[in-house]
Amino acid sequence: xxxxxxxxxxxxxxxxxxxxxxxxxxxxxxxxxxxxxxxxxxxxxxxxxxxxxxxxxxxxxxxxxxxxxxxxxxxxxxx
Amino acid sequence: xxxxxxxxxxxxxxxxxxxxxxxxxxxxxxxxxxxxxxxxxxxxxxxxxxxxxxxxxxxxxxxxxxxxxxxxxxxxxxxxxxxxxxxxxxxxxxxxxxxxxxxxxxxxxxxxxxxxxxxxxxxxxxxxxxxxxxxxxxxxxxxxxxxxxxxxxxxxxxxxxxxxxxxxxxxxxxxxxxxxxxxxxxxxxxxxxxxxxxxxxxxxxxxxxxxxxx
Numbered sequence: 001x002x003x004x005x006x007x008x009x010x011x012x013x014x015x016x017x018x019x020x021x022x023x024x025x026x027x028x029x030x031x032x033x034x035x036x037x038x039x040x041x042x043x044x045x046x047x048x049x050x051x052x053x054x055x056x057x058x059x060x061x062x063x064x065x066x067x068x069x070x071x072x073x074x075x076x077x078x079x
Numbered sequence: 080x081x082x083x084x085x086x087x088x089x090x091x092x093x094x095x096x097x098x099x100x101x102x103x104x105x106x107x108x109x110x111x112x113x114x115x116x117x118x119x120x121x122x123x124x125x126x127x128x129x130x131x132x133x134x135x136x137x138x139x140x141x142x143x144x145x146x147x148x149x150x151x152x153x154x155x156x157x158x159x160x161x162x163x164x165x166x167x168x169x170x171x172x173x174x175x176x177x178x179x180x181x182x183x184x185x186x187x188x189x190x191x192x193x194x195x196x197x198x199x200x201x202x203x204x205x206x207x208x209x210x211x212x213x214x215x216x217x218x219x220x221x222x223x224x225x226x227x228x229x230x231x232x233x234x235x236x237x238x239x240x241x242x243x244x245x246x247x248x249x250x251x252x253x254x255x256x257x258x259x260x261x262x263x264x265x266x267x268x269x270x271x272x273x274x275x276x277x278x279x280x281x282x283x284x285x286x287x288x289x290x291x292x293x
Contacts, residue, residue, distance in 0.1 A: 037161035039128060044213070045174060046151035049127045 008075065018067045025063055029056040080153070080220050080250060086133040087120055094120050095131065096274035101267070102220055102250035107242060109265030110254040111279070111290055116271045118254045119158050122222045126155045138219065154218040158225045160205050164198035168208060171197075177215045185211060185237065203229050210238060214245050221245070223253045227260055239264050258291070 042052050085098040094117040102108045112118045123129040125136065127149055138144050138152060145151070162171055168189075172179045183190050186207065197205050210226050223242075227235050242251055242264050255261050262268070268279040270288050277288060285291045 037157045037159055038163050040123075040126060040155055040157050040161045041163060043126050043128060043150045044154050044216070046148045048147035049130075050147070 014071050014075065018064070018071055021067065022060060022064050026056070026060050029059060080139075081135075081137045082121075082125055083135045084133055085121060085124055085131055085135075087117065087124060087129065087131040093274055095124070098271065098274065099276045100125075100252070100269060102252050104219070104248070104250045105246055106266040107246050107251045107253060107264050109261045109268040110252060110271060110276075111258055111261065111268065111285070112254070112271035113290065114256075117274065118271055119224055121271065122155060122157075122224050122252075122254075125222065126150065126153065152218055153220045153222065154213045154216045155222045156210055156213040156224055156226055158228070160197070160202065160209065162197040162205065162209055165196055167194055167196050169193045171208075171212060175212050175216045177212055181215060182208065182211050185241070186234075203231065203234075206230060207234055207238075211241070214241055214251075218249060220250045220252065223251065225255045226253065227255050227257055235260060258285070 039049070039052055043049065047055075080100075080102045082098075082100040085095045085100075087093075087095040087098075098117070098121055100108070100110065100121065110118055110121070120129060124131045124134055127146065136144055136146060136149075168182075169179060172182070179193055188204075189208070192200070192204075197208075200208065206226075206229055210223065213221055213223065226238065230238065239260070242253070245251065253261060253265065262282075269276045270279050270285065270290055271277075272288060272290075277284075279285060279288070282291075
């Protein structure tokens, strides 16, 4: 995001909007996956402890990356 | 299932030292212990929720056990409510592969509860649903941590009957402070004390080990 802002200063507002959109996703995942004994609900389904903790971050990273790529494509299209 | 040499410590505090547990299909294994002796910690170590300093676990004399995904073979009912509060009963039963009609047969009260979420149930109702779900799931073993807490006596009797029925298909490990209820349903019994497990054959052994006074 920093590199994008450096290369295209006018894209700051786009980066902020993208980050704002990702907040509900992160909030939803963490609210549902990281509360106390709820971990055992997922362990009972055969998910490992490592997978349980990594999944929210992985999903956030993939979702944010996708949003950044889409916004870059839109930016180039606009230029 | 054989669980052996479980060593767990939190900083300077040693919870488990060489704890040992076995379970077999067709048998109910009871685990007793005073508050803070590490029963729940032992179960959580088996399920992978807590990483112990050392543990050996083997199922069915296999050369390698996929411990990371042990939930495919062992189901665990924690001491407190563990279902996601916003999840509906229908969804939970679907994920666990259990027929909801069986719960209605077990207790007709749940006939209209299918689309309710767990936070809309009372504590006792949610506990019964969780216990039913864990017991009826497809697994080689079930671990029930204090399943009878907050349950009405008539439901305790029903649950004990369900345990006796399900033990034909899987090995069941159960712990509770209501030791007389445990004594009624268990085939083997262990006492967890000072980080070690001791086999218990009779009520006198419980008195000798200081679990009960008389």
